[in-house]
Amino acid sequence: MSFRCLRILAFGTVLALPAIAFPAPESRPWPAIVAQAKGQTVYWNAWGGDERTNAFIAWSGDEVQRRYGVTLRHVKLTDTAEAVTRVVAEKSAGRDANGSVDLIWLNGPNFLAMKSQGLLHGPFSAALPNYVYVDTLHKRSNLIDFTVPVDGLAAPWRLAQLVFMYDSARLRPAELPKSAPELLAFARQHPRRVTHPSVRNFLGATFLKQALYDLVPDPAVLQQPATNASFDAVTAPLWAWYDQLRPTLWREGREFPESGPAQRQLMNDGAIDIHMSFDPAEAAVSIASQLLPATVRVFVMARGTIGNTSFVAIPYNAAHKEAAMVVANFLLEPATQARAQDPTWGGNLTVLDLAKVPAAQRALFAPRLGMPGLPSNAELGAVLLEPHPSWMTRITAAWERRYSR
Numbered sequence: 227m228s229f230r231c232l233r234i235l236a237f238g239t240v241l242a243l244p245a246i247a248f249p250a251p252e253s254r255p256w257p258a259i260v261a262q263a264k265g266q267t268v269y270w271n272a273w274g275g276d277e278r279t280n281a282f283i284a285w286s287g288d289e290v291q292r293r294y295g296v297t298l299r300h301v302k303l304t305d306t307a308e309a310v311t312r313v314v315a316e317k318s319a320g321r322d323a324n325g326s327v328d329l330i331w332l333n334g335p336n337f338l339a340m341k342s343q344g345l346l347h348g349p350f351s352a353a354l355p356n357y358v359y360v361d362t363l364h365k366r367s368n369l370i371d372f373t374v375p376v377d378g379l380a381a382p383w384r385l386a387q388l389v390f391m392y393d394s395a396r397l398r399p400a401e402l403p404k405s406a407p408e409l410l411a412f413a414r415q416h417p418r419r420v421t422h423p424s425v426r427n428f429l430g431a432t433f434l435k436q437a438l439y440d441l442v443p444d445p446a447v448l449q450q451p452a453t454n455a456s457f458d459a460v461t462a463p464l465w466a467w468y469d470q471l472r473p474t475l476w477r478e479g480r481e482f483p484e485s486g487p488a489q490r491q492l493m494n495d496g497a498i499d500i501h502m503s504f505d506p507a508e509a510a511v512s513i514a515s516q517l518l519p520a521t522v523r524v525f526v527m528a529r530g531t532i533g534n535t536s537f538v539a540i541p542y543n544a545a546h547k548e549a550a551m552v553v554a555n556f557l558l559e560p561a562t563q564a565r566a567q568d569p570t571w572g573g574n575l576t577v578l579d580l581a582k583v584p585a586a587q588r589a590l591f592a593p594r595l596g597m598p599g600l601p602s603n604a605e606l607g608a609v610l611l612e613p614h615p616s617w618m619t620r621i622t623a624a625w626e627r628r629y630s631r
Contacts, residue, residue: 251378252353252551253338259353270538271309272331274302282571290556296549302487306336313345313541325543329550331383335537335615340539341379347540347547349378349534354551356558357381361579365609367535368577373449373614380537381554384566384574387533387609388432389601391493391501391509395521403500404528406440406467412500413474417554419499421476421483421492425625429486429504431618434625436518436532438464438617439610448613452620461621465592465628479629494518506606507573509599513583514569524601529610535577564590569597578601 240594252259270289274280280300287298303309309330330603332340350469351357360382362369369375370384392402403409413420423430439445441463445458472479476498481488486503493501494517501522503509512518538557556562560583563576580588580603593600 228262238465243574252348252350253533254353254387254443256353256355259551260294263546263548263552266546267297267299268328268333268549268553269301270307270329270331270550270553271301271303271312271327272329273304273306275304276512276569276572276619280485282566285442285565285571286562289562290553294549294552294554294556296374306330306332307479310336310339310345311380313340313543314343316543317343317345322543323433324543324545327541328544328546329553330537330539330541331536332380333534334612337376337380337537337539338374340541341374341377342556345542346379346544347544347550348379348380349549350540350551351376351381351554354381354555356555356560359558359560359578359582361577361582364579365533365535365577366611367533367609370611371535371537372612376537380539381556381558382535382577383538383554384536384572385533385577385609386536387506387575388436388502388504388531389506389508389524389526389606390517390531391503391523391524391599392499393493393519394523395519396499396557399525404525406437407571409437410467410471410474413471416499417474418478419497420474421479421489421498422470422502422529423486424482424484425622427485429489429502430482431622432504433502434468434530434621435465435613435618436527436610437467439532439619440527440529440615441467445610449611450618451614452616457617457620457624464621465624468629470540490517493522505573506575506601507567507569509601510597511573514597518599520598522599524599524605526605528607530610531606532612533575533609534612560584560587561590567591568594569600573600575606582586 283300290298313327360368363480397552403412422433425431442460447460489501492498509522509524512522538554540547544550565580566574567576568574580591593602
């Protein structure tokens with residue numbers, strides 16, 4: 227889900243802006259913040275293209291109203307940059323208070339744009355009582371958003387992670403490829419049974435970034451901006467690998483499904499053996515919706531798979547900062563996170579460290595019975611940080627040059 231919020235707002239100009247001095251961290255006592263929030267209305271600008279997510283936000287609104295006297299209005303966006311642009315326009319007009327946006331669901335270049343231009347309130351996340359449960363050790367994307375330190379200017383909400391799916395009626399777990407070299411060997415043994423979405427699609431580009439993690443000698447280089455010199459050297463093993471993989475792919479790599487759902491349909495039709503998604507619950511939800519066979523299961527790469535965190539941030543000029551913090555804290559409650567992870571409500575990975583969560587609430591995260599294809603948190607393994615955005619841009623362009631003739 228996170229990737230849907232990755233529309234770029236003036237990304238090319240943001241990096242050149244000077245560092246911004248942020249206010250002192252939020253230090254008011256939490257009871258005082260909650261008291262001031264009562265009666266406020268939070269205008270949460272969030273992507274509105276998924277009905278399960280919309281229903282979850284509506285439920286959250288009912289809960290914060292009942293418990294805190296806070297009204298939550300979901301301002302449904304088709305593009306996160308719409309809200310960012312609104313805040314930019316208000317700043318240009320000198321509207322430094324009583325802004326129209328109280329909370330934004332964002333990550334990636336949009337977070338970078340707002341942080342770089344001093345458009346965010348905070349730091350505030352450490353002031354949220356439920357932030358103590360956040361996993362800051364194993365889920366580094368909760369602290370570093372596409373190589374940009376979050377610095378407490380946004381609170382994590384949900385985590386997406388690349389996963390792979392297979393039909394256990396066709397393949398045994400021991401046959402599954404757990405690295406890029408193993409995937410090449412698998413594709414050679416199962417010709418025309420592997421493909422990936424078009425690299426013009428975020429998921430297809432992520433497939434190549436995932437392979438690069440396995441093929442580059444030192445993945446740390448991916449956390450730095452790509453340059454002409456570094457890109458050619460670092461990606462040379464990727465293109466050597468892909469040159470061998472492409473002829474083994476479905477339709478010999480001459481055609482590709484346009485999206486994740488199109489690839490899922492190929493698996494449902496029995497045309498391919500492996501499907502990928504940025505939603506770990508997709509297999510379970512698709513089985514329940516009869517979009518995939520009941521025997522489909524999830525696996526990940528041995529070293530982990532790329533993931534990213536979605537955040538909620540508060541604009542610097544938000545009219546209702548206290549209520550926005552109450553909502554951000556509610557989203558981090560273990561019971562709220564467990565509900566969000568339930569496929570019925572979205573199937574989103576939790577941003578929490580379950581070892582920090584009290585045992586009684588930890589039990590809420592156990593996989594639901596009767597939901598085949600739903601992986602446990604432990605089965606998803608390590609989450610790899612997204613490379614710097616410049617790598618995806620350049621990889622997509624290089625793939626087009628090499629293979630779109």
